[in-house]
Amino acid sequence: MKLDGKVALVTGAASGIGHAIAKRYVEAGGRVAIADLNLDAAEAAAKEIGDAKTAIAVAMDVSSEEQVNAGVEKTAATFGTIDILVSNAGIQIVHPIEEFPFAAWKKMLAIHLDGAFLTTKACVKYMYKQKSGSLIYMGSVHSHEASPLKSAYVTAKHGLLGLARTMAKEGAKYGVRANVICPGFVRTPLVDKQIPEQAKELGISEERVIREVMLGETVDKEFTTVEDIAEVALVLAAFNTNALTGQSITASHGWHMG
Template sequence: MTLKDKACIITGAASGIGNAIAHRYAKAGGKVAIADIKMDAAQAAADEIAKTYGTEAMAVEMDVTSEDAVNAGVQKVVDAWGGVDVLVSNAGIQIVNPVEDYAFADWKKMLAIHLDGAFLTSKACLPHMYAKGAGSIIFMGSVHSKEASPLKSAYVTAKHGLMGLSRVIAKEGGKKGVRTNVICPGFVKTPLVDKQIPEQAKELGISEDEVVSKVMLGQTVDTEFTTVEDIAEVALFFAAFETNALTGQSLVASHGWYMN
C-alpha cells in the first residue's frame, strides 16, 4: 500500500505510537508532519524520518487543545505541501483515579486533549480535504472505545466519544471523498502505559507484575503487548484504503483482549 506524495499530519508524533505511524507513512512514500507540543522532539523526529526515508518531513508545534495553534499548524502544512490528505489524531495522555477522587481539572484536561484535539484538528483539515475531494481522518481510539476499566473514567469517556465523532464525519464527508476510521489498540508498551503500571499497582494494592500479567494482559490470548508497529500497519491500511467501503468503522488490535 502506498501514500506516495500524500501530505500526512500526525499529532503526538514525536514519540510512541504517533512516531511509529510517521515512520510507516514515510516508508510508504508519504510527506509527514510531526505535530507535537514538544517542538524540539518533533524536529528531531522529522529530521530522522527525512534522513532515513528520503521523504519530506516537517515539525509542527501544536497544542491540540488550542484552536489557534491547531489552525496555524495545519496552515503551515497546507502552505508547504498544498493541502492535507491524511490526519491521524493521536495525541493523548492518561490520568488514572477512582471517580470519587478524580479531579475535575484532570477530567477536563483529558477530554480536551483526546476529544477537543480530535475535533479541532478535524475541523481544520476538513476544508482542505473537501477542496481536494479526498482525505482520510484516523482517530486513535482504544479497546476502551468499546470497553471499560476501573480508574479510567475520563479516558473511557473520551475514547467512546471518538467513535461518535468519527461516524458523524463519515456521514458528512462521504459524498465529499473524506472517510474516517478509529484504531482501537489494546495495551501498547509505550511511556504512557509504563507510567500506568506503578499508578495502578498503588491504586489496586497489587504488584507491578500483577498489573501487567492480570490487569493489562490477562484477557489476551497470548499475554503479549500490542506493538507500535502493529498499530502503524493498521494506520497505513486505513490511510491508503481509497474507497468509502470502510468509512466510519473501527478496528481493534489487542491480541484478542476484546473481540467484536
C-alpha cells in the same frame, strides 16, 4: 500499500505510536507533519525519519484552536494540501471517580476530544476541496470496554467513535473517510507510567498489573506493538473508497473481539 506523496498530519508524533505511524508513512512514500507539544522532540523525530521534503515539525497543543489552525496551515503551505489526519495525541490520568480532580477530567477530554474536533475541523477544508481524504482517530480497546480508574479516558475514547461515525456520514460526499484504530495495551511511556500508578491504586504488584490487568484478556499475554498500529494506520490512510469508513478496528491480541 503506498501513499504516493500523500500528506499526513500526525499529532503526538514525536514519540510512541504517533512516531511509528509517521515513520511508516514516510517509508510508504508519504509526507508527514509531526505535530507535537514538544517542538524540539518533533524536530528531532522529523530529521530521524525523513528529510525536508518528506517530514516537518509543527508545534501544536491540540487543545488550542489557535495552535491547531496555525499548525494545519503550516503543513498545507509546506506540502500543498492535507490528505490524512491521524488524531493521536493523548494522555492518561488514573483515579477512582470519587477522587478524580475535575481539572484533570477536563484536561483529558480537551486533549482527546477537543483535539480531535479541532484538527478535524481544520483539516477537512483541504480534504473537501480536493474530494478525498482520510480521518484516523486513535481510540483504544477502551472505546468499547471499560476499566476501573479510567473514567475520563474511557469516556474520551468512546466519544471518538461518535465523532468518526458522524464524519463518515458528513464526509462521504467529499470522498473523505473516517475510522478509529483501537489498540490494546501498547508498551509506550504512557503505558509504563500507568503500571506503578495502578499497582498503588489497586494494591497489587506491578507484575500483576501487567499480567492480569493489562494483558489478562489477550489470547497470548503479549503487548501490541507500535509497529502493529502503524500498519493498521497505513491501511486506513491508503484505502481509497467509502467501503471502509465509520469503522473501529481493534488491534489488541484478542482483547475485545467484536
